[in-house]
Amino acid sequence: MRYLVTGGAGFVGSHVVLALLDAGHDVAVLDNFSTGHRAAVPEGVPVYHVDLMDDQATANVLGDKPWDGVLHFASLSLVGASMADSFHYLRQNYVTGLNLVQACAAHGVKKIVFSSTAALFGGPERAEPIPETALVQPDSPYGESKFMVERILHWADRLYGVKSACLRYFNAAGADPHGRAGEDHRPETHLIPLAIDVALGRRSALRLFGTDYPTHDGSCIRDYIHVTDLADAHIRVLDQIGARSVVYNLGNGRGYSNLEVIQSVERVSGCRVAWEKAGRRPGDAAVLVADSTSLRQDTGWTPQWSTLDKIVETTLQWRKNNPEGYTR
Ligand SMILES: NC(=O)c1ccc[n+]([C@@H]2O[C@H](COP(=O)([O-])OP(=O)(O)OC[C@H]3O[C@@H](n4cnc5c(N)ncnc54)[C@H](O)[C@@H]3O)[C@@H](O)[C@H]2O)c1
CATH class of the missing domain: 3.40.50.720 (NAD(P)-binding Rossmann-like Domain)
Structure with a gap:
């Protein structure tokens, strides 16, 4: 096709x-x-x-x-x-x-x-x-x-x-497990690549937007x-x-809080991720987790790579191998 x-x-x-x-x-x-x-x-x-x-x-x-x-x-x-x-x-x-x-x-x-x-x-x-x-x-x-x-x-x-x-x-x-592609937004606003950059010493600290949400640790939960x-x-x-x-x-059907993401990055990279509190961002919901049952039932789709640590691992690998991101 x-x-x-x-x-x-x-x-x-x-x-x-x-x-x-x-x-x-x-x-x-x-x-x-x-x-x-x-x-x-x-x-x-x-x-x-x-x-x-x-x-x-x-x-x-x-x-x-x-x-x-x-x-x-x-x-x-x-x-x-x-x-x-x-x-x-x-x-x-x-x-x-x-x-x-x-x-x-x-x-x-x-x-x-x-x-x-x-x-x-x-x-x-x-x-x-x-x-x-x-x-x-x-x-x-x-x-x-x-x-x-x-x-x-x-x-x-x-x-x-x-x-x-x-x-x-x-x-x-995440990033292509074969290393062929990855995430390179400029500016980057997504939590996982930002936290990895702090772990790799490329940023000084992560700003955590909102620590007073009605969730188990006060940070937003995302799928x-x-x-x-x-x-x-x-x-x-x-x-x-x-x-x-x-x-x-x-989505994956499982939510992780921003603080759990930080812990995963620390676990996978072996490096500390410094973070500081910042206010809530307008437009951010407290919890967003998907029910993807219909997609699974209709197409047989089953996520293979979507544990948090695998997502972090592939992102870390791509960012290590491509320190400048895409060069053109
Ligand atoms: N990344 C996420 O977590 C996420 C979550 C929900 C939805 N989405 C949606 O998925 C899509 C892809 O997201 P992404 O993270 O890859 O974004 P991205 O910014 O990396 O990719 C968007 C691409 O579209 C191109 N583009 C933008 N405006 C254009 C225009 N007017 N004409 C032609 N090309 C144009 C950009 O150059 C870029 O290559 C978007 O529609 C986004 O809203 C992404």
């Missing part, structure tokens, strides 16, 4: 490109390299250097070849930045999604897999894993913008027969899913969305 991956130069997209290639598919990447890296795209994979805000250029890519499906990762994705620059976030994520889905409908592309997010649940503090049926009530423009794209996909199915899978990721983390398991879910879902559109939560 031939697949187009938007945002394939980014963290999650680059790992899914590898999984698609490993599964024997033809892959091309569409990216504007705003946060992605050239070197994250494997040699030989064609690249369209295009901004999805440009509807004509986007339509040209979709019309360039007969695509069997599109995987849509390209997005702005920081909760905090979306609180500060809300209209920019809403516009970018909505318009890029609309341009892409419209071009897919116009060119007869019938399958789209979309990176949605647990941030669209937001809202009340929960101790229970969140099912797909939970109330959508985003706490941030970022979460809202993802839900807006889910709604575009709903109408694309109803009116144009474009089938989609909206995968509501919880926290993607970390290894990016290789996440990629595997995309491959399985692609096989499955021929007949109907689906929405799945995609």
Whole structure:
């Protein structure tokens, strides 16, 4: 099959490109390299250097070849930045999604897999894993913008027969176990790479946002899913969305507090992670843990790499081997 991956130069997209290639598919990447890296795209994979805000250029890519499906990762994705620059976030994520889905409908592309997010649940503090049926009530423009794209996909199915899978990721983390790709956000805001950088002496201390949440140790609880398991879910879902559109939560089903993450990094690296208290960040929920039962039941997906220590181990290895991250 031939697949187009938007945002394939980014963290999650680059790992899914590898999984698609490993599964024997033809892959091309569409990216504007705003946060992605050239070197994250494997040699030989064609690249369209295009901004999805440009509807004509986007339509040209979709019309360039007969695509069997599109995987849509390209997005702005920081909760905090979306609180500060809300209209920019809403516009970018909505318009890029609309341009892409419209071009897919116009060119007869019938399958789209979309990176949605647990941030669209937001809202009340929960101790229970969140099912797909939970109330959508985003706490941030970022979460809202993802839900807006889910709604575009709903109408694309109803009116144009474009089938989609909206995968509501919880926290993607880890790195390719073969060392071919890793996480390199600039600036990095994700806890695991930041804690590892402190352990490796590349940062002085970690700022822990909120230590007074109603959790067992006062820090936020998140569900970390290894990016290789996440990629595997995309491959399985692609096989499955021929007949109907689906929405799945995609997580490990087990939450770890920020302090437990720090302990794991200390355990795996053998180094101390200095941290300091900081205030809560607006838009952060206390607990976000996925109930991914429907994905497991429908596709047979079972995470293989998603214990916290394995996630930390693969991230540590990648950061040790790539001290500067991607160099282009
Ligand atoms: N990383 C996570 O934990 C996580 C959690 C939930 C959801 N998600 C979603 O998964 C997707 C991938 O996340 P990531 O961590 O890999 O992000 P990332 O920033 O590493 O990758 C995004 C990619 O999209 C590209 N891009 C952004 N805007 C574009 C545009 N207008 N046109 C073309 N390309 C554009 C960037 O250059 C980059 O390569 C995002 O949609 C994000 O919202 C990620």
